[in-house]
Amino acid sequence: MSFMLGITPWPVASALLWIILIVAALYLIRSTAHEAIQAAAQGLHRSFRTASKAVSRSEANLAVRNRDVLLAAGREAKERIIEREFDRINETVCKDLANYSALHRSLSESIGRIEKDHQEAVDVPPDPPGWVKAVEAVADMDAKDGRAHIGSILSDIHKSLIKAHKEAMAAYHTASAKRHKLLRHMRPDWRQIQQTLGAVGKNVDSLLSRSVTIDRHMQEYEDIVGGRDRAMSVLSSSSLVNFFVSAFVLAIAIGGATINFSLIARPMAEMVGGTNLIGDFRTADIAALVIIMVEISMGLFLMESLRITRLFPVIGALPDKMRVRMIYITFTILFLLATVEAGLAYMREVLLHDELATSALLRGDIGATATGEYMWITTAAQMGMGFILPFALTFVAIPLETFVHSLRTMIGLLAISLLRALSLVLRLLGNLFLYLGVLLKQIYDLPLFVPLWFEERLAKKAAEVGLSGRAIQ
Numbered sequence: 001m002s003f004m005l006g007i008t009p010w011p012v013a014s015a016l017l018w019i020i021l022i023v024a025a026l027y028l029i030r031s032t033a034h035e036a037i038q039a040a041a042q043g044l045h046r047s048f049r050t051a052s053k054a055v056s057r058s059e060a061n062l063a064v065r066n067r068d069v070l071l072a073a074g075r076e077a078k079e080r081i082i083e084r085e086f087d088r089i090n091e092t093v094c095k096d097l098a099n100y101s102a103l104h105r106s107l108s109e110s111i112g113r114i115e116k117d118h119q120e121a122v123d124v125p126p127d128p129p130g131w132v133k134a135v136e137a138v139a140d141m142d143a144k145d146g147r148a149h150i151g152s153i154l155s156d157i158h159k160s161l162i163k164a165h166k167e168a169m170a171a172y173h174t175a176s177a178k179r180h181k182l183l184r185h186m187r188p189d190w191r192q193i194q195q196t197l198g199a200v201g202k203n204v205d206s207l208l209s210r211s212v213t214i215d216r217h218m219q220e221y222e223d224i225v226g227g228r229d230r231a232m233s234v235l236s237s238s239s240l241v242n243f244f245v246s247a248f249v250l251a252i253a254i255g256g257a258t259i260n261f262s263l264i265a266r267p268m269a270e271m272v273g274g275t276n277l278i279g280d281f282r283t284a285d286i287a288a289l290v291i292i293m294v295e296i297s298m299g300l301f302l303m304e305s306l307r308i309t310r311l312f313p314v315i316g317a318l319p320d321k322m323r324v325r326m327i328y329i330t331f332t333i334l335f336l337l338a339t340v341e342a343g344l345a346y347m348r349e350v351l352l353h354d355e356l357a358t359s360a361l362l363r364g365d366i367g368a369t370a371t372g373e374y375m376w377i378t379t380a381a382q383m384g385m386g387f388i389l390p391f392a393l394t395f396v397a398i399p400l401e402t403f404v405h406s407l408r409t410m411i412g413l414l415a416i417s418l419l420r421a422l423s424l425v426l427r428l429l430g431n432l433f434l435y436l437g438v439l440l441k442q443i444y445d446l447p448l449f450v451p452l453w454f455e456e457r458l459a460k461k462a463a464e465v466g467l468s469g470r471a472i473q
Contacts, residue, residue, distance in 0.1 A: 026448055041433050048433065052423045055422050058419055059419035059423060062415055062419065067232065070236065070239065071231075074224045081217055082217050082218065239405075245399075245402075247403060253399070257393060263385060263389075264288045264348070271284075271287075291340070291341070298333050300312075300400075301330045302334065303395075304316065305318075311400070311401050334394065338390040342387040344386060345385065346383050346386075349382055
């Protein structure tokens, strides 16, 4: 600095001289500097815009991929539901049609018996009594000829009338009793027909309701196959719900596995040694964890063999005979492991009692060494937990399958969001560098305000001279 200010005897004059030289140099290279700043800004702008477009294309490709994965998962799930509904309808139809011939024969026999009893229960009108003709004959007799015989004839008619009335009433009572008996015989047949028709109606209603359900599932399946937006929104929301619900259930299962680990870790230390280490971990803890992992694996294989889950297509593709054998094998192994855990839980309680008794003897408290009367309840509870928890962990396969399938969609949505945000940031950076170039050009012109002012004035004068010359011409 002293050298620069010492080019003249006066430092102020030296500083002014340097300022004039620097301004002159900056003014002379002004156009080149502006072009360089503009080229650098546009280059950075285009680079970030190109990167933003590449990220946008990656986002679009990932969205298409995620859409295909989501539609494939939804189509597979819907096919399983529709297949199950058709199996239920097939079972119902086969069960009903298998009994159709017996049902038809039962209805025909019941209807035939009812028709027969109905024909026999028809009320037949009685024959007209014989004294009616006698009354007509008396009415046609001449008064002179039949006056002496009318009294005897009417007496005979009266007797005949009373006798016929008694016979008619007895016949009527007999016929009525017979008809009532036939009607009573018809009642069980009517009830049987009513029950049969009620069962048929219930089966038909069940088939109709299932057909409505299948129509709804088929409509949703068509929407999924067609890739409609409504199906995509439904599948996305359903996948998110399944992800969080399955994650919650898996967290509960992890808590159960932790409790199971605490039940068997301590007695395992007595079996494999509590001081042995594998790396930084105790061998007993690793052994207990391996047992729990084997139980979970056996549960997964059992669920796959039962075709409840489909995580391993190889197991689902096995022949039925081999698959049934695998069910028995995995269940037997799981049962044996549960029994071992129950024994380890009992051993844990025994070790705890021994430690309490030893500590009491060391303290000199002999009365505390007696076993409590109700300590068997704790022992039974621990053994029950040790036996039940492995079977409870078997059902982890169901939320695990849901979590795995929904995790793909979740990761895809998160990746799309990140790529979209990155594209926006790159685009903003590109625009920022473009306007930064304009700002740098303005900042470059700030020290050159004096020569730029003279340049502007000269340009205005030249413009005025040109306008006046044109006016004179």
